[in-house]
Amino acid sequence: MAQAPHNFDVLISGGGLVGLTLALALDQGGLKVAVIDRLPAADLLEETFDGRATAMGFATYRMMQSLGVASHIGEVQPIEQILVSDGRISSPSRKGGPSSLTLHFDHRETGAGDEPLGWMIENRRIRLALDKEAATRSGITRFAPDEIDDLRIDTGQVTARLKSGKILTAPVIVGAEGRGSYVRKKAGIRTYGWAYDQTGIVTTVAMENSHQGVAHEYFLPTGPFAILPLMHHRANIVWSEKTSRAKALLAMSRPDLEQELARRFGDFLGAVKLDAPVWSYPLSMELAATWAKPRVALAGDAAHGIHPIAGQGLNLGLKDVAALAEVLVEARGLGQDLGDLAVLERYAQWRRTDTMTLAISCDAFVRLFSNDIAPVRALRTLGLGIVDAIGPARRFFASHAGGAVGDLPRLLRGERLGANA
Ligand SMILES: Cc1cc2nc3c(=O)[nH]c(=O)nc-3n(C[C@H](O)[C@H](O)[C@H](O)COP(=O)(O)OP(=O)(O)OC[C@H]3O[C@@H](n4cnc5c(N)ncnc54)[C@H](O)[C@@H]3O)c2cc1C
Secondary structure, eight states: OOOOOEEOSEEEEOOSHHHHHHHHHHHHTTOOEEEEOSSOHHHHHOTTSOOOEEEEEHHHHHHHHHTTOHHHHOOOEEEOEEEEEOOOOOBTTBOOSOOSOEEEEEGGGSSOTTOOSEEEEEHHHHHHHHHHHHTTOTTEEEEOSOOEEEEEEOSSOEEEEETTSOEEEESEEEEOSGGGOHHHHHTTOOEEEEEEEEEEEEEEEEESSOOTTEEEEEEETTEEEEEEEETTTEEEEEEEEEHHHHHHHHTSOHHHHHHHHHHHHOSTTOOEEEOSOOEEEEEEEEEESOSEETTEEEOGGGTEEOOGGGSOHHHHHHHHHHHHHHHHHHHHHTTOOTTOHHHHHHHHHHHHHHHHHHHHHHHHHHHHHSOOOHHHHHHHHHHHHHHHHOHHHHHHHHHHHHTOOSSOOGGGGTOOOSTTO
């Protein structure tokens, strides 16, 4: 016998960092939400799930506060300064570490008062906090482990049949399943992009000396190398290498890998020891041709996967959440159909310029900095020097890093949304 459908205001396929944050925001606005994830919630909360930590900009962190998530996260490491340098690996005459030519961003230049540039938070802690908060919300129903087996997009509603046999309906569905988005494919939305022939090696290290809240990014000839401060004299490392070289590094013993790390760090942070397993991610750019179709919206990596060079991928996804939730809650208040293309296009237009600017800039930076060609090196050294010397240019980049650029949705201003505020 066919099961009776469960009716919702919004279906979210993918309950990762973006999908679950969106569910919380929509619930705060009084909407009834279903979140479907193919993995059991317990797997996503495992310490070994992924080694990533996020440099969350001050604006996106404000949203976590407004949604009641920040209080569950616990200790977070403020980022006081970012130092970008055209670094070199050590040689007999030089000891690694940041080069003398650095571009320097300071939180006092963003105009955001006492807020730091951002906060370093281990992704596992964010997932745990989202999970804890979602469990308190009666408007959120989670289906996991489960996934959509068949999706029908009709004139008046979407109908999702899950692998478990359950049937869910709503006026709109959001694809938030990351880069391989099922909803995106089902809606016939194409993607554009390319692979970088780089692999991101991710781990956490413990250091002898204090990092003093400074995030370092060295542009090395084979790819960017980021040292991102964590609590307790630790740092998350995002080390982009040519894929062939990364394979060799990943095959090394831990002591040999520590030596390779030390060559890149230099000695200004004292001895460096691995403090976690080592993960790796193939790096690519993947942009969806559109983020809105009738009854379908995309958010997070399902809409735009970018290189981690600027640590902005999740921040972009969280900004999507703030804009999409505001548009849908407003539409409900006005009695509009949530799946109407005119409603969903308002969201897509709101996010397009910021996302495209960032995606194109990240791509340009990867190409400009991942090489050792002398004239290009001279040009970028000049470029870094010029930006560093001009206060407004520095402030522009610092505000971008904090995520506070353009017409900010209410959640990114630290306000609450709608009925359950
Ligand atoms: C090395 C590295 C470092 C990074 N560092 C930063 C940083 O410092 N700052 C930052 O802002 N960003 C960073 N990013 C980017 C960030 O990790 C991603 O942008 C972010 O994880 C995207 O979140 P998401 O929820 O959109 O997708 P995902 O994290 O991919 O989550 C997708 C969810 O959907 C589920 N799913 C998948 N398919 C289906 C399906 N068919 N049905 C149901 N569920 C499904 C998955 O189980 C998962 O839970 C980094 C990325 C990399 C690779």
